[in-house]
Amino acid sequence: MADPKTYTATCSAPVNIAVIKYWGKRDTSLILPTNDSLSVTLDQDHLRSVTTASASAAFEAGDRLWLNGIEEQIKDSKRLLACIQECRKVRKSREEADASLAKMSDLPLHICSENNFPTAAGLASSASGFAALVATLASLYSLQPTLSTSDLSRIARQGSGSACRSLFGGFVAWQSGTSPDGSDSLAVEVAPKSHWPSLQALICVVSDAKKGTPSTAGMQQSVATSPLLQHRIKNVVPGRMVEMGKAVQAKDFDLFAEVTMNDSNNFHACALDTSPPIFYMNDTSRAIVQLIEEYNRSSIEETGKRRVAYTYDAGPNAVLYAEEKEVPTVLALVRHYFPNADFDDTFNLLGAGANASHRGAQ
Ligand code: DP6
Numbered sequence: 001m002a003d004p005k006t007y008t009a010t011c012s013a014p015v016n017i018a019v020i021k022y023w024g025k026r027d028t029s030l031i032l033p034t035n036d037s038l039s040v041t042l043d044q045d046h047l048r049s050v051t052t053a054s055a056s057a058a059f060e061a062g063d064r065l066w067l068n069g070i071e072e073q074i075k076d077s078k079r080l081l082a083c084i085q086e087c088r089k090v091r092k093s094r095e096e097a098d099a100s101l102a103k104m105s106d107l108p109l110h111i112c113s114e115n116n117f118p119t120a121a122g123l124a125s126s127a128s129g130f131a132a133l134v135a136t137l138a139s140l141y142s143l144q145p146t147l148s149t150s151d152l153s154r155i156a157r158q159g160s161g162s163a164c165r166s167l168f169g170g171f172v173a174w175q176s177g178t179s180p181d182g183s184d185s186l187a188v189e190v191a192p193k194s195h196w197p198s199l200q201a202l203i204c205v206v207s208d209a210k211k212g213t214p215s216t217a218g219m220q221q222s223v224a225t226s227p228l229l230q231h232r233i234k235n236v237v238p239g240r241m242v243e244m245g246k247a248v249q250a251k252d253f254d255l256f257a258e259v260t261m262n263d264s265n266n267f268h269a270c271a272l273d274t275s276p277p278i279f280y281m282n283d284t285s286r287a288i289v290q291l292i293e294e295y296n297r298s299s300i301e302e303t304g305k306r307r308v309a310y311t312y313d314a315g316p317n318a319v320l321y322a323e324e325k326e327v328p329t330v331l332a333l334v335r336h337y338f339p340n341a342d343f344d345d346t347f348n349l350l351g352a353g354a355n356a357s358h359r360g361a362q
Contacts, residue, residue, distance in 0.1 A: 004057035007104055009140035013131035015047040015117075016040065016165045017201065017319045019260040019311060020240050021267040022174060023215075024223045024233065029078075030182040031161045034223065035237040037174045038190065038244050039165045040321070042201055049128040051113040051136040059108035066112045067129070082158040083134055084109065091141035105141070130159030131166035153187035169193045171248045173241070196251050200327050204318040204334060206284045213278045215314040221274050228273035232266055253323055257296070257309035260321065264311040265289075271314075282316040284338070291337050292320070 016039040024034035065072050065080065074080050092105040113132060115125050134156040138144055143152070149167050157164035157174075164186060165172040170193040177184030213221070222229045240259055247255035271278040281289075289310055296306040308330050309321040322330050 005102075006054050006056035006058065007102070007107070007140060008052065008054040009136050010050065010052040011132055011135040011139050012044060012048045012050040013128045013135055013163075013166045014044045014169075015042050015125075015128045016162065016172065017042060017311065017313070018162065018165075019256070019309075019321075020237060020244055020263050021313075022161050023219045023267055023270060024229060025161070025220065026176075027180070027182070028220065030185075031079075031157050031159075032182050032185050033161055033174065033176045034229075035233045036176050036241050037162075037165070037237075038241060039162070039172050039174075040199070040201065041166060041169045041172060041193070047115075047117045047128065047203075049113055049115050049125065049132040051111065051129075051132040053109055053111045053133075053136045053140045055104050055107040055109050055140060057107055059110055061108070063109045064111070065109075068114055079130070079159045080133075083130060083155055084137065086155045086158065087134065087137035087141055087143065090143050090147060094141075094143075094146060101142075111136070126160035127162040127166045130156050130163035133159060134163075135167065150186045150188055154182065154185065157182070157185060157187075170195060173245075190245060191248050196248065198324040199251075199253070199256075200322055200324050202320040202322070202327065202330060202334075204288065204320065206282065206288070206316040206318060213280075213314070218271065218274070218278050218314060221276075221278065222270050225275040226270050226273040229270040232270055236266055237263075253307075253309075254305040257306040257321065260309040260311050261292075268312060280314050280316065281312055285312055285316040285318060287338070288318045288320075288334070291333065295333060 018037050018039040020036070020038040022033050022035065022037035026032050026034050063074050063084065065074050072080070074084070088105050095101045095103055095105055111133065113129055115128065117125075134152050138147065138152050153164035153167045153174075156167055161174070165174050168187055168189045171190040172187050173190050174187050175185065177186070179185070240263055243255065243259050246252070247259060268281055271280055292308050292310045295308060299305060299307045307322060307326050311319050311321070313319075320330060320334075
C-alpha cells in the first residue's frame with residue numbers, strides 16, 4: 001500500500017511591541033482584554049518564530065508539538081488546544097461544504113516551532129509563537145480567503161492576547177470588543193510598515209533572566225487589586241488610543257514618543273499599585289528612562305520636539321523608538337552611559353514593521 005499523503009506548511013511571525021499596553025482580561029478563558037491596545041510589529045529578520053505543521057494518517061500517536069526542539073504536551077495547554085481546534089473546525093466545515101477538498105481536518109498533526117532569538121531574553125516569544133502557529137495552520141488548511149487576517153487574529157488571541165497583533169505588520173490595534181463570545185475582539189491594521197519606514201526600534205536587553213511574575217498572572221493580580229488599573233481602563237487608555245492613532249497617521253514622532261512613554265509609565269505604575277506590588281523594571285531600566293528623559297528635555301529646548309521614546313513590557317528590557325537619522329546618536333548615548341552593562345544584545349531593528357507572516361506561507 002502507498003504511504004499515506006502528508007500535507008505540510010511553514011510560516012513565520014514576528015514579535016510586536018505595544019506602545020499602548022494590554023494589561024488585564026475581562027474573560028481569562030477566551031482571552032478578552034479590559035482595554036484596547038496598539039503595537040508596532042518588528043522586523044521579521046531579527047525576532048521571529050518559525051512554525052512547520054504537517055498532517056498525516058501516518059502520525060499514529062496523534063497530535064504532537066515541539067517547541068525549540070523539546071516536546072510540549074498539547075493536552076496540557078488549553079491555549080494550544082483552542083488554536084488547533086478552532087483552525088480544524090473551520091477546515092472541517094469547508095470540507096463538508098465542498099466535496100472537492102481533501103479530507104484532512106481529522107488527520108493527526110505534527111507541529112515544530114522555533115524562535116530565532118533566546119526565549120530567556122524576556123522578549124515576547126508567546127506573541128510571535130502563537131501568531132506563527134495560527135498562520136501555519138491557516139496555510140496548511142487553506143483557511144484564507146474564507147477567513148480574513150482579522151479572523152485569524154481572533155484565533156491567535158486565544159493562544160496569547162498579544163499574539164493577535166503579530167498577524168499584521170506595521171502598526172496594529174487590538175480592539176477589545178464588547179461581545180461576551182469574543183467575536184469582536186480582534187486585531188486591525190492601523191497603518192502598514194511602508195507608511196512610516198523611518199521609524200526604528202532598538203531593543204536593549206538589560207537582563208536575560210526569566211521574569212519573576214509572568215504577564216498572564218501579573219495582569220489578573222492587577223485586575224483584582226489595583227484601583228489605578230481601573231482608572232487606566234476607563235479614563236486613560238481610550239484617549240491615548242485616539243492620540244496614538246493620530247500620531248501614527250501624521251507620522252508625528254513627538255506625539256508618538258509622548259504617548260508611548262506616558263503609557264509605559266502608567267502601566268508600570270499599575271504594576272506597582274498591585275497587591276502585592278509587581279516590579280518589572282530594575283535600576284538599569286530606570287536609569288535608561290532618566291537618560292532618555294534628559295536627552296529629550298535638551299532636544300525640546302533646542303527644537304521643541306522629543307527624539308527618542310522608551311517602553312517596557314513585563315520585564316526590565318528597554319525598547320527604544322527613534323527616527324532612523326537619530327539611531328546612531330541614540331546607540332552611542334546608551335553605550336556611553338552604560339559602558340559596562342550587558343548591552344551587547346542591543347538589536348537595531350531596521351524597519352518598524354513586517355509583512356503579515358502568513359502572506360509568506362509556503
Ligand atoms: C505587557 O499577551 O503575554 O506585553 O494574553 O496572558 O498570554 P496573555 O498575556 P501576554 O501579555 C502581554 C502584556 C504586555 C503588553 C502588551 O503586549 O500589550
